[in-house]
Amino acid sequence: xxxxxxxxxxxxxxxxxxxxxxxxxxxxxxxxxxxxxxxxxxxxxxxxxxxxxxxxxxxxxxxxxxxxxxxxxxxxxxxxxxxxxxxxxxxxxxxxxxxxxxxxxxxxxxxxxxxxxxxxxxxxxxxxxxxxxxxxxxxxxxxxxxxxxxxxxxxxxxxxxxxxxxxxxxxxxxxxxxxxxxxxxxxxxxxxxxxxxxxxxxxxxxxxxxxxxxxxxxxxxxxxxxxxxxxxxxxxxxxxxxxxxxxxxxxxxxxxxxxxxxxxxxxxxxxxxxxxxxxxxxxxxxxxxxxxxxxxxxxxxxxxxxxxxxxxxxxxxxxxxxxxx
Amino acid sequence: xxxxxxxxxxxxxxxxxxxxxxxxxxxxxxxxxxxxxxxxxxxxxxxxxxxxxxxxxxxxxxxxxxxxxxxxxxxxxxxxxxxxxxxxxxxxxxxxxxxxxxxxxxxxxxxxxxxxxxxxxxxxxxxxxxxxxxxxxxxxxxxxxxxxxxxxxxxxxxxxxxxxxxxxxxxxxxxxxxxxxxxxxxxxxxxxxxxxxxxxxxxxxxxxxxxxxxxxxxxxxxxxxxxxxxxxxxxxxxxxxxxxxxxxxx
Numbered sequence: 001x002x003x004x005x006x007x008x009x010x011x012x013x014x015x016x017x018x019x020x021x022x023x024x025x026x027x028x029x030x031x032x033x034x035x036x037x038x039x040x041x042x043x044x045x046x047x048x049x050x051x052x053x054x055x056x057x058x059x060x061x062x063x064x065x066x067x068x069x070x071x072x073x074x075x076x077x078x079x080x081x082x083x084x085x086x087x088x089x090x091x092x093x094x095x096x097x098x099x100x101x102x103x104x105x106x107x108x109x110x111x112x113x114x115x116x117x118x119x120x121x122x123x124x125x126x127x128x129x130x131x132x133x134x135x136x137x138x139x140x141x142x143x144x145x146x147x148x149x150x151x152x153x154x155x156x157x158x159x160x161x162x163x164x165x166x167x168x169x170x171x172x173x174x175x176x177x178x179x180x181x182x183x184x185x186x187x188x189x190x191x192x193x194x195x196x197x198x199x200x201x202x203x204x205x206x207x208x209x210x211x212x213x214x215x216x217x218x219x220x221x222x223x224x225x226x227x228x229x230x231x232x233x234x235x236x237x238x239x240x241x242x243x244x245x246x247x248x249x250x251x252x253x254x255x256x257x258x259x260x261x262x263x264x265x266x267x268x269x270x271x272x273x274x275x276x277x278x279x280x281x282x283x284x285x286x287x288x289x290x291x292x293x294x295x296x297x298x299x300x301x302x303x304x305x306x307x308x309x310x311x312x313x314x315x316x317x318x319x320x321x322x323x324x325x
Numbered sequence: 326x327x328x329x330x331x332x333x334x335x336x337x338x339x340x341x342x343x344x345x346x347x348x349x350x351x352x353x354x355x356x357x358x359x360x361x362x363x364x365x366x367x368x369x370x371x372x373x374x375x376x377x378x379x380x381x382x383x384x385x386x387x388x389x390x391x392x393x394x395x396x397x398x399x400x401x402x403x404x405x406x407x408x409x410x411x412x413x414x415x416x417x418x419x420x421x422x423x424x425x426x427x428x429x430x431x432x433x434x435x436x437x438x439x440x441x442x443x444x445x446x447x448x449x450x451x452x453x454x455x456x457x458x459x460x461x462x463x464x465x466x467x468x469x470x471x472x473x474x475x476x477x478x479x480x481x482x483x484x485x486x487x488x489x490x491x492x493x494x495x496x497x498x499x500x501x502x503x504x505x506x507x508x509x510x511x512x513x514x515x516x517x518x519x520x521x522x523x524x525x526x527x528x529x530x531x532x533x534x535x536x537x538x539x540x541x542x543x544x545x546x547x548x549x550x551x552x553x554x555x556x557x558x559x560x561x562x563x564x565x566x567x568x569x570x571x572x573x574x575x
Contacts, residue, residue: 111456117452140545142545185494273339299548304554
């Protein structure tokens with residue numbers, strides 16, 4: 001009997017990167033409990049379960065539930081299918097990724113199974129046989145540790161925090177039954193953003209702009225820089241989102257998204273508490289600002305004082321050269 | 326149209342967080358409390374829907390301490406009709422326990438629409454809305470950024486990573502609101518005066534078992550002090566060198 005169930009996530013039939021992170025978190029718990037990991041793939045008939053390399057990330061078994069209505073996210077069908085597998089499998093814990101889908105799905109699952117849920121989990125441990133999870137609260141200004149006294153414990157992990165770490169398992173693929181149930185809500189359409197656009201919450205590099213850019217027409221400077229960097233997304237401060245310069249989907253900070261990229265470049269952002277809360281867990285922070293006393297320099301690893309309009313194009317050029325060479 | 330809006334009293338988003346004496350919650354001394362920002366979108370949406378329907382009732386439900394009556398009063402000043410306080414001196418960290426208390430209150434209320442914010446900015450639990458929906462057996466769409474309602478049916482848009490999902494559902498339904506859905510109104514003086522006379526019913530919150538408890542609250546490690554690489558575009562080559570060879574992120 002497996003101990004921990006990792007719920008994966010697919011889009012257009014391909015498993016998303018966070019799926020491997022959910023498996024890695026499940027592996028960590030299973031190792032602490034001396035058990036095994038099942039990874040569950042829920043999707044349309046053509047879903048590429050093998051392409052996710054879930055065994056490599058630590059899954060002993062990969063269970064695949066397909067249905068004609070599961071190509072797009074089907075909240076009721078997904079929740080019903082996962083709940084049925086949880087009841088059949090007798091797991092100690094269920095791990096999902098805290099994405100837009102995972103945050104929608106996890107509470108439905110927890111309510112159906114009548115067990116508690118911890119969201120936005122950044123670290124996990126077992127203490128006295130119970131799951132303890134740490135999670136940022138107050139938009140990252142404090143860390144709350146919670147203990148879940150129920151079986152299974154449901155956990156939604158924050159993207160970019162659990163990395164698969166050399167614990168390859170067989171990852172044997174087998175099919176299980178889908179439980180579509182009655183669909184109370186139906187996803188009719190998915191409007192894709194600009195092709196290849198990365199979400200700020202998931203991108204390994206984020207380039208954010210604030211009021212210092214003086215107007216929406218200057219954000220192309222950041223888009224150019226993001227393109228030169230490769231896997232980078234453009235973010236924005238609350239001030240410029242509230243001013244209507246950029247969409248809310250790009251907002252970093254307390255009423256926007258919390259990000260943990262490898263590299264965060266803040267351009268023309270002074271660094272209000274509520275912005276810092278959203279990006280302080282980035283591995284490396286770079287700040288470019290005219291005001292040498294701006295609070296952003298207190299959290300930045302590297303800063304340049306000066307005019308963004310002069311500095312950013314030079315930086316774009318230099319980075320393009322490094323990446324080409 | 327009868328609409329319930331669930332709102333939460335939370336510390337102001339600019340609050341400097343200090344850990345309280347018990348080590349599991351914040352020190353509330355001197356902290357200013359506000360209506361959870363996402364809940365303001367829910368209140369505004371309810372008021373606009375009532376106006377559009379040409380009548381109905383907007384009932385504000387809050388779970389929290391006595392002081393949450395002020396939070397309810399703010400929503401009443403915006404234009405809601407009446408309030409219900411599910412009184413609890415401490416709000417459990419267990420979102421399912423909270424959802425059960427709210428669902429028990431809403432169950433027989435005959436609501437066409439139940440609105441909440443997508444999350445509370447204090448505990449970031451992100452779960453009470455869809456849990457309430459499951460407990461009541463109602464359709465649910467989370468993080469709604471755009472909404473159309475027509476003849477008992479709805480179409481909502483929700484942001485996902487790199488796109489937007491268009492979701493269909495039938496009323497009654499539970500929706501959680503995202504920033505951008507509308508622009509919340511400020512209470513006018515007339516509204517503030519009127520709110521003083523609107524009724525708030527106070528009753529105890531019925532949580533049932535609490536099976537997720539906070540065991541510690543700590544402040545994150547301070548980031549080590551960084552350095553100014555230089556001034557102006559001349560500093561760019563050094564920055565790139567550091568990113569490449571010291572930080573190793575390029």
